[in-house]
Amino acid sequence: MFVIAILTILLALAFTFTNGFQDASSIAATFIASRSASPRAGIILVAGMSLLGAVFGGSAVAFTMVGLISIQPGAGELIVLFVALVTATTWNIITWKFGLPSSSTHSLIGGLIGGSIVAAGISSIAWGFAELAGPEPELVGFMKILVFFVLSAIIGFAGSFVLHKTTDFLMRNMERRQNRKIVTLNWCTAALMAFFNGANDPQKQMGMIAMVLVAAGFAATPEVPLWTRYACAALMALGTISGGWRIMNTLGRRIFRIEPVHSFDSQFFSAASIALSTVAGAPVSSTHVITMSVLGVGAADNPRRVQWRVGREIIIAMAITIPVTMLIAGMLFLFISPLVGS
Template structure:
């Protein structure tokens, strides 16, 4: 069990928990945890499958090989990837009422899950992370005003390692996408020079590198994605009185690891086609460039405790590689869709989760 003993929720002033009050709280807690697990599964086919997209599209692995390998390493990342992201996410609410915390988290997950399923159905490279952050903000503000969200504005001018709260989350969401684009572009420029006189047989070595790069990217993807739900589950257990401190129990970590792997195995094909085929014709070297730049970005974000979007990082890195190769051959429409997604996801899920909160409170 990983825990942060410094974070606690105070009971709402004047609230005395009777038997009648405990039952609905526990019911909401159970439903929220189940929904968090379901959201983890949708994360598997919404975000995690993008990890295998360039790997498979480049011919470095067959679809079966690529998906099975990525699913397996996602599992390892969720188990051994730490809890820094989980604690960042669980510290975004400042609400002191336990029942209200549970209602906010339930509404946020409902909104994010609905967005995830819609994006998957239409093959839209949307972000589970953006949807979840938007859901938390929208439901939190609807529940108790803007003061219910820990913005971290006071720490904005502090040293980078001290930046926290929603400011930290939003900064990393933007910076990680820029790094994905720039990293892919720089990597392709470097490898073009490095391999300018190489023979076609170099692809054998590049394919081997792709397996290692894909595994590294899958590990940090599993670590970052699973921790988002683990942070919510830890907060739910604390608010429901099932845990004395904010902690990530192993049973929750193991369940999330299994579900994100099963999601990757079962549903990522639509998103994979978008990333792997619609941007430009990907060869092994392009996959290597994209995977290395994306993996480094995901790794740094996870170590820093920042929830980021794997889908957006990987997509932007592929666009960066394509732009460095030949801008005329890039399917810029995917980039346009991604920008539209970035603009729409958070405000739409904010409104949706705010509306859902009022429905949850009336059930």
């Protein structure tokens, strides 16, 4: 099991890298497509702020991931973590190949749930239904993830829609040179979005590594070691710099033509949504949030100019991520578990 533990930690770090070019690239999409920044400058800003977010973003999201599954010793927890990461990393690469801004977060959650159900049954998942229906309702486990997934998407779409209608009204008599001020604001909102994304996304991998350390007997309680935080922060930034151009093209150009004001409205509510989720300790998908915000801005600007077919493809990818990765992880557990004697 020592070997499985080391491989799982290495895979978690590799997944953080793919998370960089999958999720973080979505942040730079509207910023660069609106010509508010050159590709090089935009990516460097996003990578740098994501790194800072990962270092200073706390651990609330990591502990939500830790509490999602509960498997008795000997039931194959290490293998569950391993197959979840294999599944999520593979899903990241496949969706990146097709330029689909899918969710690294939900592929990892789907992998954890699918593997855990096969390993230890449905009761191994902290669904959160009982806590929500109790005398003092509390959002925990899968229900917390699900509720914030829906809320973050609604806030992203509706908030961006209303904000763009408002800015469009306020700017109706302004001269085009005012775009320079908006470009400056875009640097601020992109930096905030990248920071909060860095504060939220790498914590999922930190939580996975904390679970591996406990399952392998390297730690008594699930804590996030300092080396894990720094490693995940660095790999997230490197992943952002090294890839993600296909996804940037999908979000930045294929849905509708984005101008600086569109980028600002989209980034503003995306940052607010992810910041709220991070404070609440909810692992949300920045890709989904910013995709919905781009659709919201496009709908507010001119629904006829929006390529709804592309938006529909993205939403379908969102909807199928968790069930498909659950299925893949479950099958992988059945295949791998006998090989390692668990």
